[in-house]
Amino acid sequence: MTVTLETRDLQKSFGGLKVTRDLSLKVEQGARHALIGPNGAGKTTVINLLTGVLQADSGRILLEGQDITDLAVHKRVLRGLSRTFQINQLYADLTPLETVGLAVSERLGRGGDWWRRMGTRSDVNDEIADILTRFHLFDVMNELTATLPYGKQRLLEIAVAIAAKPRVLLLDEPAAGVPESERHDILAAVSALPRDVTVLLIEHDMDLVFSFADRISVLVNGAMLVEGPPEAVARDPQVKAVYLGEGADA
């Protein structure tokens, strides 16, 4: 197996506080990799480092063997590293059509077109239609995002990330806050992601992690504690200690 996303000795501190310590992570091509850890383990920082919102103090990040450590956020997206957001950061006053349209336009290099109206390029339209249909958003594509049910909004979140045709997708707690009745749609959408997309899932929900992931990394205090297949991680005494010690966090 080839490694798609890799970090080498990633370090990050805020003031005197080390939030990421010597993190070396390898995510294999096509993997369903989960990154778990108790609250405050530094999971969000890892996402921000990977996507370029934060700059690492030292260490490198490689995407398909190429160094992306110093690339700007949007350039990483165009290279094939896409993410979803944990808390709702969708555009409330845009429609799903417009939101997905933005991402598709950028990926096809048409985002800077200023002389052409939206909806006049068939390659863009085809792809928007395809994604909206796949994520069950087609019939609500002209509603304002703010008026959609929360479950639909979470689907849109994933749809936007997929619209960038990522080779690696970072899923930041995709099911957080979704009511039980709409959960199924999210889980179905996540498991229906094409196998050639490598997924790194950051999640609190252990049911979701164990039903989905084929490999799990446990992050504690910004450092890697354990990594392995789900069964091994579940049996690991260190992991048990961390999670039992943390109480009902899992």
Next chain:
Amino acid sequence: MSAANDVSTSAKASSRWRVSEVLFWIVVLACPFLFPSRYLIMTDILRLALFTLSLDLILGYAGIVSLGHAAFFGVGAYSAGLLALHGIINEPVLALIVAGLAAMVLGFFTSFLVIRGVDLTRLMVTLGIALLMEALGERFSNITGGTDGLQGIEMQPILGMFAFDMFGKTGFWYCLIVLFLLFLLARRIVHSPFGLSLRAIRNNPLRASAIGIPVNRRLIAIYTLAAFYAGIAGALFTQTTQLASLDVFSFERSADLMLVLVIGGTGYLYGGLIGAVVFKMLQELFQAITPQYWLFWIGLVLVIMVMVGRARIHRWVLWLPNLVIRQIAGRKATVVVPEADAS
């Protein structure tokens, strides 16, 4: 594929011309025939509308608050004035474009300062650039004419055919055509993928870059374009009034501009046009009361607009037209509501 057709139709829907828009322009066209004796003030309104359209592009669409948009207006005004005064370019349309380009160059170079940093830094940088331009104008008063301004500008006929007349009729049509063409261009731009990406950037720059939008490049582009528009507005000012003095750069001009835009509403292109009409009417009213203390009333209008809430005022104003449309057409109101009011 029918789904793609649906997508195409829906995506194009927002850029389709609405009945209310067509009506708006018909009313504009009717004005010169309704008020044949008021060409000068109507020309004034058109220039202000174009200048405000320029601010709307960066403030209403890209979310950049500028305290010094007069810098570009002034560069356009002086460029047009100097070109005509020294007979470098005698044909007004060509001179207009060159003046716009001059402002655009300044816009491009200063955009790199503006995109850095947060709102506060932007306020200072935009204000600083306008003050700097004013100080430059003062320093090189042998070229700019200092506080007296450029004297003795004489305009040649437009395209060699239409001479400016003393009633301002030519000037009015000239401004109206320029405004309409630039409005069409702006309308095209805001309904393009580029325009949509600006709205995304205004609402949440971080999210925009996570979608793959090159935020800085887009902001540089729109800021540069807005500078071009402002430069054209300034050049129209000089060409139709044959004046250019240092107050083209003044802070009051930039501040008035913001008032015009928020009166009309940001982020739907017509704000500048409607705001300019209301502003000029307010100006005539207040200047009739206390000509010297006009500044006080502008200030009061600003304070009241913010305290009451811009969105609320616009809802009140739109209540009647929307009611009429609902009664007549029996459907959802189509009068556009300024979208940026929520932010």
Next chain:
Amino acid sequence: MTTVFTILFDGVAYGMLLFVLACGLAVTLGLMNFVNLAHGAFAMTGGYICAVLVNNQGWPFFAALPLAFVTSAAIGAALERTLYQHLYARSHLDQVLFTIGLTFMSVAAVDYIMGSSRIFIKLPSALEGQFDLFGVGIGRYRLMIVVICGLLTLALQLILSRTRFGSRLRAAVDDPRAAIGLGINVPQVFAFTFAFGCGLAGLGGALSAEILGLDPYFPLKFMIYFLIVVTVGGSSSITGPFLASLLLGIGDVAAKYYVPKMGPFVIYTIMIVILIWRPNGLFGRTAAR
């Protein structure tokens, strides 16, 4: 050589004055992320109060100074409670529009009441002229400004670092949400700080009439200077704005002396270079969040 020292001294006096004028703005900006472009209007108020008391009522200069402080602070407090406090959660655009509106109103109102020409405050004769110190010309009035503003700065630093209120204020500036969680009454801290900042501006306005000139357009003329102080200095402490003020004061005085024709460009150029180099200010963690 001695002119260098005179310029340095004048620059320091000017800079310290700017600091007293602008430090209230820096703190309120850091605390509430509120952009108050009307800050100069409070300074102007203080200046005019002092002028009326001294010139018309015959008050001694040093008795009028505290009253300039108190009046500006009281007006600040009243406006904060009635108007400003409703705008903290609003967009920066709204804040800018509102405070520009207030500034315009104050300019026109002062113009209406006091006339548009520059006014001077009658100074006690002890403050006039200058004396030589090792050959360096020292203006008496400027010396007084350095002393008063220096003492004020020290007092502010002590209040911030030693008192209970200071530690609350620092906590609130650092992270307002966490501070609320700790039980600090942030709105109250803010209201008090706002009023105090306005008072300082008023005092600064009274002191600066002699040096900067006082007319109804004062708030507009010096808006850019206040903005420079807070953007270059940052708003996470008062040390940043203090150093930025000194830099601005010395730079401005030196530029006006050595290259009088290029006066304002020097300052703006320095400012632009600094912001290219450090977009968040020279000394600040962030200029504003």
